[in-house]
Amino acid sequence: MLQRETVDHVARLARLELDDAETEKMALELSKILDHVETIRRLDLDGVEPTSHVVDLVNALRRDVPQPSLPRAVALSCAPDPTDSGFGVPSPGASAE
Amino acid sequence: MSNDALDLTAAAAAAAIAAGELDRGEFFELYRGRAAADQLNVFSWVAPAATGLNRDAPLAGVPLGVKDLFCIEGVPTQSGSKILEGYRPPYTATVVEKLLDAGATLLGKTNQDEFAMGSSTENCAFGPVRNPWDPARVPGGSSGGSAAAVAGGLVPWALGTDTGGSIRQPAAFCGIVGLKPTYGSCSRYGMIAFASSLDQAGPLTRDVTDSALLFRHMVGQDANDSTSVAFPEEIRLPSAQDLRGVRLGVPVELLAAEGGIDPAVRVSFEAALETARELGATVEKCDLPHAPYALSAYYIIAPAEASANLARFDGVRFGLRVEGEGDLTSMYSRTRGVGFGPEVKRRIMLGTYALSSGYYDAYYGTAQRVRTRIADDFKRAFSDFDFIVTPTAPTAAFELGAKSAEPLAMYLNDFCTVPMSLAGIPAISIPSGLSDGLPVGLQLAGPAFSENRLLDAAYALERALAFDGSAARGGGVR
Numbered sequence: 001m002l003q004r005e006t007v008d009h010v011a012r013l014a015r016l017e018l019d020d021a022e023t024e025k026m027a028l029e030l031s032k033i034l035d036h037v038e039t040i041r042r043l044d045l046d047g048v049e050p051t052s053h054v055v056d057l058v059n060a061l062r063r064d065v066p067q068p069s070l071p072r073a074v075a076l077s078c079a080p081d082p083t084d085s086g087f088g089v090p091s092p093g094a095s096a097e
Numbered sequence: 098m099s100n101d102a103l104d105l106t107a108a109a110a111a112a113a114i115a116a117g118e119l120d121r122g123e124f125f126e127l128y129r130g131r132a133a134a135d136q137l138n139v140f141s142w143v144a145p146a147a148t149g150l151n152r153d154a155p156l157a158g159v160p161l162g163v164k165d166l167f168c169i170e171g172v173p174t175q176s177g178s179k180i181l182e183g184y185r186p187p188y189t190a191t192v193v194e195k196l197l198d199a200g201a202t203l204l205g206k207t208n209q210d211e212f213a214m215g216s217s218t219e220n221c222a223f224g225p226v227r228n229p230w231d232p233a234r235v236p237g238g239s240s241g242g243s244a245a246a247v248a249g250g251l252v253p254w255a256l257g258t259d260t261g262g263s264i265r266q267p268a269a270f271c272g273i274v275g276l277k278p279t280y281g282s283c284s285r286y287g288m289i290a291f292a293s294s295l296d297q298a299g300p301l302t303r304d305v306t307d308s309a310l311l312f313r314h315m316v317g318q319d320a321n322d323s324t325s326v327a328f329p330e331e332i333r334l335p336s337a338q339d340l341r342g343v344r345l346g347v348p349v350e351l352l353a354a355e356g357g358i359d360p361a362v363r364v365s366f367e368a369a370l371e372t373a374r375e376l377g378a379t380v381e382k383c384d385l386p387h388a389p390y391a392l393s394a395y396y397i398i399a400p401a402e403a404s405a406n407l408a409r410f411d412g413v414r415f416g417l418r419v420e421g422e423g424d425l426t427s428m429y430s431r432t433r434g435v436g437f438g439p440e441v442k443r444r445i446m447l448g449t450y451a452l453s454s455g456y457y458d459a460y461y462g463t464a465q466r467v468r469t470r471i472a473d474d475f476k477r478a479f480s481d482f483d484f485i486v487t488p489t490a491p492t493a494a495f496e497l498g499a500k501s502a503e504p505l506a507m508y509l510n511d512f513c514t515v516p517m518s519l520a521g522i523p524a525i526s527i528p529s530g531l532s533d534g535l536p537v538g539l540q541l542a543g544p545a546f547s548e549n550r551l552l553d554a555a556y557a558l559e560r561a562l563a564f565d566g567s568a569a570r571g572g573g574v575r
Contacts (some may be wrong), residue, residue: 002574006249006450007446008447010256010450012446013449013453014433014447014449015408015411015426015429015430016430016432016433016437016442016446016447017421017427017430017431017433017435018433018434018442019434022439022442026443026446027443027572028237029443029504030443030447030450032447032504032505033396033443033447033504033505033508034447036392036393036396036452036505037396037397037460038269038393039389039390039393040390040394040397040463040464040467041463041575043390043463043470045385045463045466045467045469045470048469048470049469050462050465050466050467050469051294051308051465051466051469051472051519052465053324053544054280054281054472054519054520054545055296055324055326055368056523057281057324057326059549060324061254061322061323062320062323070187070188071215072188075187075414077187077512078184078185078186078187078414078415078416079413079414079415080413080415080416080417080418081418087413087414087447089413089423089428090184090420090421090423090424090425090428091423091424091425092424092425092426093424095198097565
């Protein structure tokens with residue numbers, strides 16, 4: 001069973017606010033899923049390479065030629081708080097961490 | 098226009114339009130009218146008018162449904178999530194652009210599980226989608242809106258995406274055809290990512306020919322997706338009349354897996370195998386010894402990749418922002434806490450845990466090794482068999498709410514589809530029959546880039562099985 005502190009720690013890493021009820025439930029549900037997942041750790045996987053890609057590909061590089069990108073105004077148009085020069089955000093300084 | 102037009106497959110409609118027997122504008126309006134009367138909740142957005150109808154192109158203006166997670170310039174795109182409220186992308190996904198260029202006309206965006214995480218289309222910011230065969234039941238997921246729309250006669254064909262079964266399982270639940278292509282054959286550019294090493298776009302259609310036709314115009318290498326590859330041959334329309342010389346393998350491990358296959362599904366599966374034999378195929382047992390471990394590996398790999406992909410939803414560049422305690426970090430956390438639904442939170446937590454310091458190798462590393470074993474199992478099997486066949490899902494469509502309280506029970510629904518996703522190989526689901534009035538799906542999987550052969554085999558089976566989906570087509574509208 002996952003400890004509540006572990007759930008809190010992971011939620012902090014994921015920048016995900018959970019209320020008390022969600023945290024309780026999450027501990028229970030994640031524990032059940034992790035118990036099921038444990039089955040793969042019984043396998044003998046010595047010397048097996050991890051899959052990095054399912055299709056045999058060598059590096060796929062495009063030619064190094066500059067291409068037009070999204071105009072700044074268009075890129076900013078979807079943002080909740082666009083400013084003249086970029087994306088507006090609250091001050092990082094006041095962080096609780 | 099008579100409702101006979103509704104009985105046309107997309108390929109037949111395209112041919113009728115090209116021959117001057119069907120008016121493309123009227124055909125579009127027929128479907129737009131039905132979309133307006135949608136009672137299955139399949140659409141998140143319906144086009145106010147047809148665009149691009151005047152061009153002569155192979156797809157002839159036939160209306161297309163597109164799963165919400167495909168970005169389309171200027172069109173609301175939320176991937177079924179509250180966190181993308183108000184988002185209208187400034188660019189269009191490559192496969193959508195290719196299909197519009199080939200003459201498809203956008204009818205609407207279809208509902209899905211949030212960020213494609215789910216097997217029932219109940220985890221959707223716009224509410225659950227219903228199954229046209231029985232509105233008390235789910236359409237499957239995550240491409241449930243696309244599947245229900247096609248089966249319910251609300252759109253001739255639709256685009257979906259498949260990460261662990263999200264095209265095939267809803268196709269099975271709704272009695273239609275769904276193809277998950279070889280990984281890399283279609284560009285992922287402009288698809289809102291769930292698990293990048295698994296996500297693939299594919300068609301959901303009334304029949305196998307329609308799948309081949311839509312897929313033909315989707316494939317291709319794209320400079321904007323470095324994992325895309327050039328498909329080695331042109332996609333042909335299927336024409337096989339029989340299965341002579343085709344060797345089908347039935348994986349013993351999957352049929353005996355935990356939870357098991359529902360007896361009614363097994364009856365339909367055995368009957369389909371008998372039909373395959375009558376068509377000249379040989380059917381034998383085969384071994385995929387690591388297939389029973391696929392689900393566990395998948396539920397590490399997919400959430401791990403999702404936890405990284407979904408880091409971009411932070412209230413800064415697009416969508417929802419919820420202010421926190423006045424600082425940046427609490428704004429991130431609160432935006433994500435309010436914007437994501439319970440299943441997405443669960444997977445982000447699971448993935449973050451699996452990737453966190455001290456657990457990475459034990460979980461993610463192990464899962465990626467299991468993945469190698471699974472891909473090797475398939476390679477071995479394909480030296481003796483042309484295709485692997487399984488039921489697509491262990492049950493027919495279940496009732497709304499039946500599994501939403503038990504995440505693990507929902508996950509177990511994917512055990513026949515996940516192994517192929519991990520191996521990156523193509524698989525198709527076709528209807529094998531009805532069981533108590535609900536469709537059952539048959540899955541065929543082949544080696545990478547075997548789509549032409551796979552579509553041919555599915556086509557021969559489809560003709561022999563003669564599944565009739567017309568009963569559901571009335572179910573979609575008021």
